[in-house]
Amino acid sequence: MGEFEVHRVRFFGLVPAGVRCLACQPRGGRLALARTDGAVEVYNFAANYFQEKVIPGSEARSVEALCWAAGERLFGAGLGGDITEYDLARLCPARSVDGCGGPVWSMAANSTGTQLAIGCEDGSVKLFQVVPGGIQFERNLDRRKGRILCLSWHPSDTRIAAGSIDILRVFDVCSGQTVQRIMVNYHVQKVKRECIVWSIAFLSSGTVVSSDSFGRVQFWDWERGTLLESHTISTSAVLSLAVSEKEDSIIVGTSTGATYQFQLLPVKMGSLEKRWVRTKPFQHHTHDVRAVAHSSTALISGGLDAQLVIRPLMEKMQKKGYDAALRKFTFPHRRLVSCARKARLLLFQFSQHLELWRLGSTNETGKDGEVLPLCRMPEHLVQLKSKGPEHIYCSCVSPCGSWVAYSTASRFHLYRVQYEGDSISVKKVPKVPKLLLPAYQLQFSADSGSLFVASARGSVHVLQLLEPGGCKLLHTFRPPSGSPEAVYLLAASADGHWVAAVSGDWAIHIYNLKCFKHHCAVPAYSCAVTALAIHPVTNNLVIAYSDQQLFEFSIPEKQYTAWSRMVQNCGLHRVWLERDSPITHITFNPKNPSHILLHDVYMFCVLDKSLPLPDNSALLMNQSTLKQLPENARQRQLHAFKICKKFQPLLFADLLDENCLVMVERPIMDVKTQLPLPIQQKKFGT
């Protein structure tokens, strides 16, 4: 099969930002997530929990609350005091309205999605109307001292419960008056600190559920102002709370990283009286869980350790299959590393800067599994800092290594990098054509002569790169029937003839670069595309979908290839389909045209099209068993998938030349040491 020298790169210092807010779309099967750096992401449950949209953050933006309103519209509010509506087609903040109450701590939409209530720093609750063009201020509710940290609408939209410091208030929406005031710290003795109510929920039965900084989850009767039940579940604060739609299950998240489920269960078998009982404890996170959500079938939690955990509930699942498996996402579902193969350079994309590294080299050879000493260490060549508060959307380095481009929400920069012996000079290309920004994906052509820019409304710009350092716009491709969504993935062919683009509506269009015309569209499929690449020899487009399906489409013939049809007829192996992370990069070996190299976060695979496909009874990860077999026995058990799980978590893998691979790993422990401090856990015997 092949022996490869592997450059094992662990100096990509990516620290993903922690999860701050979660919001389930009421009837849509999507989850909106906001991070501590202001980034907003949308996950699609039906497409195997794929991260289908990412809006990068900004230093000037903080998101403390996120909610869906009027069906498909997403609103966020934060400590900057503004309420922002996000444009999910153009992947940027669309409109911003000043809340006029100082920093906004919480926001909630009513059950019909027509009104938004925000809780502000100055102690007021403000109501906004959701209108087609944006939002309009309606009125203020009764304002008292104390910042409103959390709020919740009653399902009938007539009352709002708000949590503050030491106090819980219930407002009547029509009159705007406070109809009930409950002191929350009444039951705590001999502690002098204030009790912060971190989150609150209003149930239709009139029960208000609150969670506070003393580690208690309390159930109150709002009319009488009395405490119904109190559960102390932790010594540290309970930061987040979410109720299921049927109001029979609650998930809470604590500062220690533990999450608990409460269920409304009958006191005795068959009795009508029900009580809330703490049922399931989970410890999925190591750091504070500041956001939880409850979908109809799963418990979702996001922590400051940047992990999103989706725990499907067994009792809601019809059968015990992969649908019921725990899903944990730490790293983004996109490529943050680009590689210049010939120059042996790697470009790392951080949120506000880029790093260009040259790989080390070795003169020695060795056997399988040996670590070879380096004769030249990897070098950090250039660090490009992005000006301004906005985070970087995308970046790319050309295959020859002499062009670097990146885009933020309002700027596009192209740099020319020159290598003179040991020294590097980076010069910015001055007159870049005016394009509609941001660019969502950048891809250089194989000969480094043009740059493809993925833009809004399905369009792809082709920029021609001129020596010694300039560029001009050659052409803009648009899909024939138009598309409201932005292009998020690009692939260019090695001969410079074709470019493929995938837009947010999951349509793949292929354009001809010789005559600048639309060539064809790949037949629609019901799932999101996670990676695509064009074969250098055969010009076949290999597509990986988020449900782990693989397709091969022949561009010259405008149809799926015979191998692809065979894969669809036989079906892929069950273990392959049950992988947790999507394939983010596909590449090829020019010397072996039947090989496809792909990787996801936990494995690297060389797919050999000339070998038979494994059926469900065969072992998929059979590399270790094959090594122990003699030659003739091996031939019988060989199948197309050669999977290596030695390098994980894998952010990027590529083939540098026929014997050389580069693997960029990011060990989770390296990430965790750079996160904010976790709570001390006392373990027995230590």
Add this chain to the structure above:
Amino acid sequence: RRHRELLKEKRRRRQELFAEQKKRKLLPDAVLKELAAAPPARPDGKAAAANRGKRGGDRAVKQTQGQAQRQVKKDKRRKGARSKGNYTAVRLKDQSLTGLHLQLAKDFLNTQLYGPHTNRAQANEFFSLENKKNPVKKAAVQFVDKSWGQEKKQRATRFKKRWL
């Protein structure tokens, strides 16, 4: 042993602080006297003002009270000769009330989540048990603490600055 060294560093730091405060008291008077004695010497005067401006600028950045504030005010008065660019120009529009509210809100959040009463542990302590109990025993997660020898590093950077 490390504990003792930390204490020694603390003591050294305090000594240095006292010495600096003493020096600060002397220096402006000495320069003032010089300036008072030789006002027409324009290039010298400019250089002296520039030097004092630089030092005053640095101290303004460090935000020490009392002496430094007086020092800064004097510098502002004497800035007819433009000091070499150790100033920051800020737009009043940016320093708005929103920034202040934002800072207060962030401070509130920080004290509530990471304040003295929360039982926070360093990453080293938190993950150390895992490394000790793993089948493959590993070293501490953060083998080198970057805060060791802070004083020596600071002194080295100051030394470098003086000689550049």
